[in-house]
Amino acid sequence: MRRGLKLISIGLADEYDLSLRAVEEARSCDRLYVELYTTKLSTSKERLEAILGRSLREAYRRDLEGERPRILEEASQSLIGLLIGGDCLTATTHISLLLEARRRGLPTWVIHGSSILTAIAETGLSLYKFGKVVTLPLPERGPPDTVLEALEGNLSLGLHTLILLDLDAERGRWLSIGEGIRLLLNADRPDIFNDETPLIGVARLGWRNPLIRGGRASELLNIDFGEPPQALIVPGRLHFVEEEGLRLLANLPGEALKGWRPRSETELLVERYMKSCRRVIEKLESSPLREEAQRILDYASRYLSDAEYYANEGRWPTALAAVSYCEGLLDALRLLGLAEFEW
Structure with a gap:
């Protein structure tokens, strides 16, 4: 006994997008359905029937989705073809249907077609x-x-x-x-x-x-x-x-x-870190510090200057490394009790 499910792509527009293989596979099925609710096509059930020489039944959401898709009940007894607009696996609905068919041990076939992707x-x-x-x-x-x-x-x-x-x-x-x-x-x-x-x-x-x-x-x-x-x-x-x-x-x-340049995650991190480090350094520079704390702050300022230079050159990974050293030194000042500030 022949049984199983064939997912057959119509393509992007109309019946003329059907591949020769799609037409042959459709004609070999015992029963054919067409799904028209996940996309809009420039065709109709009647025009598809004319080119395939077969009658089609329209499949609705209730036939394909839920715990017990009706179309799979039929596919357990006969060979069912489902025509789908675009490529048949673009929509999650049809991937779920394919997976459920496999879980039930049903033979499946996928005939791909043109897609928005x-x-x-x-x-x-x-x-x-x-x-x-x-x-x-x-x-x-x-x-x-x-x-x-x-x-x-x-x-x-x-x-x-x-x-x-x-x-x-x-x-x-x-x-x-x-x-x-x-x-x-x-x-x-x-x-x-x-x-x-x-x-x-x-x-x-x-x-x-x-x-x-x-x-x-x-x-x-x-x-x-x-x-x-x-x-x-x-x-x-x-x-x-x-x-x-x-x-x-x-x-x-x-x-x-003009001016459109999406920034990478690294760029966004560097800019955020540089801004916070600059704010903290400017605050500490106007505060009295012990000699060893001032020396660490000077090193942090140099690393921040390096980060700003590399950022201007577009060398973002190097800029990230430099500003990370700066942030680390500033954190050390705070953790050692040599300076007080909030990030």
Whole structure:
């Protein structure tokens, strides 16, 4: 008896994105389902049926999620195919379904397809330099906190951030680029995201009418990007080839990148340590100290000067080492009772 589950990728746009292998695998199944609620496609169940020569049943959330997905009950008795927009393993829902099928000892097959995770290279940015991918939820589904945390982490490493914009296909509700920018601005974290943050807005990548537009957050806020699916990209540190790519492919004006240089975690640490060390040294220099304490303070001042020099040269690891020596000497003064101060 044939049984098992085939996850079959449709691709980014419509039935013409189906690979030949996807078509053959779909036609070999005893029963076919199509899932249309995790993304928006430029096609319909009827058009997919026409190209496959098979009837399709629409799979809903209740069929694929929960403790006992109905589709797996059927897959234990026959060979079931599930057509999925984009690549079939981009959404967590389908990975969970694959894992549960394996736990039940069911045979599984995965037929990959085009995905937003590779299509974003059309912006001119290198795929190798993207960090954690996040979804900005609809307001009724939650705050943007996890998006800002991921963005902060990626920027500290100089990495680009892909922010997928949430949609609820079953209710016809989706988050536009303008709405997404407004949600991030209203989160009031200007140190991470503000009006001047350079962005690339993308809509309907892989469709016949894609739109890619770059600019500052304040400039993209009121642009109509049309129908979903849509996403935002915040660039990290840019190679000169990427900068040219953004100008030519994403229409990102050069002035939008002026002064944009995401700082690494090391840079942020060095700047914070230098600021606190400078404050303590200036306080102690105006206080009477014993001779041995003054000598230690002089050494600390020299290490701080070294740190500032290396920071200006962009040699951040060396700057971190120097300012750490400075902080250590100042801590020694305090622990030995030779000086009083608070960090």
